[in-house]
Amino acid sequence: MEQQITQLMERYLSIVDVYFPEVHLTDVIEVIILTFLIYQIMIWIKNTKAWMLLKGIIVLAVFILVAAILKMHTILFVARNSVTVMATAAIVVFQPELRRALEKLGERKFLTSVVPFETNRERVRFSEETMDSMIDAAYSMGAVKTGALIVVEQAIRLTEYESTGIRLDCMVSRQVLINIFEHNTPLHDGAIIIRGDRIVSATCYLPLSDNMGLSKDLGTRHRAAVGMSEVSDALVIAVSEETGAVSVASGGQLYRNISREELREKLTSIQNKKTDTNKLIAMWKGRHHHEEKTDE
The missing domain is CATH 3.40.1700.10 (DNA integrity scanning protein, DisA, N-terminal domain)
Structure with a gap:
């Protein structure tokens, strides 16, 4: 019975020709990183002037698509040669927002919640x-x-x-x-x-x-x-x-x-x-100290 089921499955897969890609750990990590970055970019665009920039880019893209369909060669020539200038202008105009986005990205503490980086750094806390x-x-x-x-x-x-x-x-x-x-x-x-x-x-x-x-x-x-x-x-x-x-x-x-x-x-x-961060570091140090005593 099991052999018949196996043959049936093999025959079905050979007909359908289903492709199962081989997934590695690096692929999963890559998807997680890309998902996080895309989410952060979407949040940044929504909460800053970049939303207006995005709408402007969409309007220009639609306009250029219409020009390509109607074969307006002059407009397409101008668009091709102004992409670099427009990208540079956008970076200059939105420099404060770009800097703010990088600062917000640097504020994330998801890594330090797992691994206690900078354990010897002085942590300032008001009394x-x-x-x-x-x-x-x-x-x-x-x-x-x-x-x-x-x-x-x-x-x-x-x-x-x-x-x-x-x-x-x-x-x-x-x-x-x-x-x-x-x-x-x-x-x-x-x-x-x-x-x-x-x-x-x-x-x-x-x-x-x-x-x-x-x-x-x-x-x-x-x-x-x-x-x-x-x-x-x-x-x-x-x-x-x-x-x-x-x-x-x-x-x-x-x-x-x-x-x-x-x-x-x-x-x-x-x-x-x-305080929570300090407790985590203290727990990690205590565990490390306990392991050293156990080894002795």
């Missing part, structure tokens, strides 16, 4: 005292309508924005933050950058967001907060000078008029992110 100082200062300034812009650095180093301001090196405290943003003081204009438990720079210039979806009643301070969160993984606290409301920008999103508890949750979330 509970620093968190309390930022929260107390933000709402104290909001109560008297003192504008403020506080950038909390995470994995991406903000060296280029740090250099636009005045270098500092002081511990974060409620009194220092309030004094910096007090009206008519030398350091009140611009943003401060906090790295770990220290203020590293003040009066910093931040990039403004060109997101057209932001509310029209937002001023430069809030657009700078969103712009900073678009080009980095920093969490930015903005205190409105007009209303005294406290807002937070993270990942290109602005959370307006949040409560003290909500601000603490957002600061705790970036604390936990670093």
